[in-house]
Amino acid sequence: MYFGPGVEVEEKKEYWHSDLWAESPLFGQDKIIIDRECYHPGEFIIYKEDNKQRFGQIRSIISINNELQIKIQRIYEYNELPTKFYSNVRSATQETQLWLIDQYLEEGSIIVKTNKIVKRLIFQ
Numbered sequence: 001m002y003f004g005p006g007v008e009v010e011e012k013k014e015y016w017h018s019d020l021w022a023e024s025p026l027f028g029q030d031k032i033i034i035d036r037e038c039y040h041p042g043e044f045i046i047y048k049e050d051n052k053q054r055f056g057q058i059r060s061i062i063s064i065n066n067e068l069q070i071k072i073q074r075i076y077e078y079n080e081l082p083t084k085f086y087s088n089v090r091s092a093t094q095e096t097q098l099w100l101i102d103q104y105l106e107e108g109s110i111i112v113k114t115n116k117i118v119k120r121l122i123f124q
Helices: 019-023 088-092
Strands: 031-034 035-039 044-049 052-064 067-076 107-114 117-120
Touching: 019 052, 035 117, 044 067, 044 107
Parallel strands: none
Antiparallel strands: 031 035, 044 052, 044 117, 052 067, 067 107
16 A cells, blocks of 8 residues: 555546545655755645745645655735625735635646745744
8 A cells, every 4th residue: 555645647547646645644745844844734834936925725745756745725815816806895804814715726726846835834
C-alpha cells in the first residue's frame, strides 16, 4: 500500500492521484518543513504568485516529478472578486474580510513550489 504525498498527474488513473488521498492525514503527507518551519494541510499562508504576495490555504502536499509541492486554495481580496459579487456591504468591509474561492473552480486552486511560500499565518 502507498503512503505518501498525493501524486499530481494529467490523467488520474490511480486512487492516490485523487484529492481525497492527498488531503487525507491517514494516507497523504501530513506536514512539510520549509525554511525550518513546519506546514500542515489546512493552515493559512502567504505565498508568492506573479511577484505578488497572496493569501491561501494549504489543501495538500503533493509530488510532481518527484518534487514536493503545495496545492493551495486561493483566497481573494475584494478587488479580485468577480464584479457580480461587488456590493456596498462587501465594499465597506473590504479591509477586514477575505473570500475563500471554491477549490473546484479552475481559478480556485494553484500548485506552487515550496520556495514560493512566504510564511504561515497564525490566528489568535
